[in-house]
Amino acid sequence: MGLEIEFKDLSGYPIGQSNWKQASYTMMKCKSFLGSSVGQKFLVAITGLGLSGFVLTHMLGNLLLFVGPDAYNLYGHKLTSTPLIYIAEVGLIVLFLTHFGLTMKLTRENRASRPVAPNQLPSNVVKRASFASRTMALSGLMILAFAVLHLVTFKFGTYYETTVDGVPMRDLYRLVAEEFQKEWYTAFYLVCMVILFTHLSHGFTAAFQSLGLQSSRNKLLKRSGFIFAVLVGGGFFIQPLYMYFWGGN
Amino acid sequence: MKLHLKIWRQKGPQEAGSFKDYSVDNASEHMSFLEMLDFLNTSLVQKGEEAVQFDHDCREGICGSCSLVINGNPHGPETGTATCQLHMRKFKDGDTIVIEPFRAKAFPVIRDLSVNRxxxxxxxxxxxxxxxxxxxxxxxxxxxxxxxxxxxxxxxxxxxxxxxxxxxxxxxxxxxxxxxxxxxxxxxxxxxxxxxxxxxxxxxxxxxxxxxxxxxxxxxxxxxxxxxxxxxxxxxxxxxxxxxxxx
Incomplete structure (x- = not known):
């Protein structure tokens, strides 16, 4: 029976504990890590990568638009008829809320840290950050607004029915084709995809920095954001264009 | 060389600051940026005005005392250069130069261009x-x-x-x-x-x-x-x- 003295460092982290495996200490360690700005950015990065994974699969799935109405509708039907979809949806909402909540909190704090707006550096000076990196909060909010509108238009939009191989299912292809016959909607959609591109081009690379995985040796990881954004943004860009020009018939 | 300077003047941490215009008529292009400010201060003192306060120490680029945001750039427009190692030959005759303190909630202004770090x-x-x-x-x-x-x-x-x-x-x-x-x-x-x-x-x-x-x-x-x-x-x-x- 030794003398129990609690040692804590500045962040409330227990140090020098022989019984550090106890649950209460694990809690203290988690609180200390997640209470720090570094820990919070870590969570933003993890959730951001999760959401990146979602947009990637969403883009890849939508490539079936090029195959034809039946393939696309069948994909949508298979995806929504499994009970696993509810787990995936809850997961997605958790990812989104964490990402949104933390970034808004951090943005507010960051603004407070900088009482005077940073100077707009002249464009010929190298000491400036990329446009995408300076406007992450704004592009994020625009993507949020777009996502809500997108759900209203498609997920909760008009329900057409069709049958593929005798199975009745939703004719989502028809709705997509109808929506992208509108010039203004297609144009708005394309603008939103450019915004998504800028958000991903900075965010995807930055996530690996926040997770501590970037190094000067790994050039590919540094460029990964641009590559990923071209892939996802580009994929989402050609789909409405295709539907506008060739989706009507 | 002739220079127009817009310098941030602030009496103390709690006071409101503002930009004030100054001009330096015969600065040499061989002067360092801080020497140019010394030169300005000498003329201000001679006129009976208050000198502009700024931080400096070694003037060799190794102590980290100098600061200043010059035309929107911390330590001026050159890369890998501290303000003390920046020379006036990097500017052109007749240039307008905006000089501000480092801006951050954690770095309150002590006076003029000097901040508490x-x-x-x-x-x-x-x-x-x-x-x-x-x-x-x-x-x-x-x-x-x-x-x-x-x-x-x-x-x-x-x-x-x-x-x-x-x-x-x-x-x-x-x-x-x-x-x-x-x-x-x-x-x-x-x-x-x-x-x-x-x-x-x-x-x-x-x-x-x-x-x-x-x-x-x-x-x-x-x-x-x-x-x-x-x-x-x-x-x-x-x-x-x-x-x-x-x-």
Whole structure:
């Protein structure tokens, strides 16, 4: 029976504990890590990568638009008829809320840290950050607004029915084709995809920095954001264009 | 050369500041930026006006005392150069130069262009040291350190703690400074025993001082007079994760 003295460092982290495996200490360690700005950015990065994974699969799935109405509708039907979809949806909402909540909190704090707006550096000076990196909060909010509108238009939009191989299912292809016959909607959609591109081009690379995985040796990881954004943004860009020009018939 | 200067004048931390116009008529292009300000101050004193207060010490680019945001650039438009090592030949005759203090909640203005950067000292006090008694210098081959590791530690140790990273950042984040200090010690065996608590304490102090979080924009790296790399920030993040899992 030794003398129990609690040692804590500045962040409330227990140090020098022989019984550090106890649950209460694990809690203290988690609180200390997640209470720090570094820990919070870590969570933003993890959730951001999760959401990146979602947009990637969403883009890849939508490539079936090029195959034809039946393939696309069948994909949508298979995806929504499994009970696993509810787990995936809850997961997605958790990812989104964490990402949104933390970034808004951090943005507010960051603004407070900088009482005077940073100077707009002249464009010929190298000491400036990329446009995408300076406007992450704004592009994020625009993507949020777009996502809500997108759900209203498609997920909760008009329900057409069709049958593929005798199975009745939703004719989502028809709705997509109808929506992208509108010039203004297609144009708005394309603008939103450019915004998504800028958000991903900075965010995807930055996530690996926040997770501590970037190094000067790994050039590919540094460029990964641009590559990923071209892939996802580009994929989402050609789909409405295709539907506008060739989706009507 | 003839120069038009727009200089931030502020009487004290609580007072409101504003830009004031000055002109320097016969500055030499061989002057350093600080010498040009000395030159201006001499003329102001001769006219019975108050001299512009600014920070400086070694004027050799190694002490980290000089600051100034020149035309929107911390330490001026040159890369890898502190204000004291910036020369007037980098400007043109008849140029208008805007001179401001470093702007951050954690760096309150003392007067004019001089800011209080003791927040950095408090971060260092929280963990930027080795608390072992090292005694005499050990025999050189007793602790072997790889060349690459030694170079990386040395690159991180080049940080002079001037605060340009904070001034350049849209969030006034001190991550580049803290990460350089954490990296320098985490890379070497002498800093190893305390690396976990060091990074936790320094980050906790950094947050407490009201520096912002890192948005990974990279402005700090571009503004750093010692060209400290963003890689250090990745290492700091890594150290924090390691400290939470391993220790």
């Amino acid at each position: 003791t927040a950095f000292d408090r971060i260092m006090e929280a963990g930027g040291f080795c608390s072992v008694n090292t005694g005499n210098a050990p025999e050189a081959n007793a602790i072997l350190i790889g060349k690459e590791t030694a170079e990386k530690a040395m690159d991180s140790a080049a940080c002079i703690g001037c605060g340009a990273c904070v001034a350049a950042c849209k969030n006034a984040s001190a991550m580049l400074f803290v990460s350089a200090k954490v990296s320098q010690l985490a890379l070497l065996p002498q800093g190893n025993p305390e690396r976990g608590r060091r990074v936790r304490n320094m980050v906790a102090q950094m947050d407490q001082e009201m520096f912002g979080a890192c948005s990974n924009t990279g402005s700090c790296e571009a503004a750093c007079p010692k060209e400290i790399k963003l890689e250090n920030i990745a290492r700091l993040n890594r150290e924090m994760v390691r400290a939470a899992w391993v220790e």
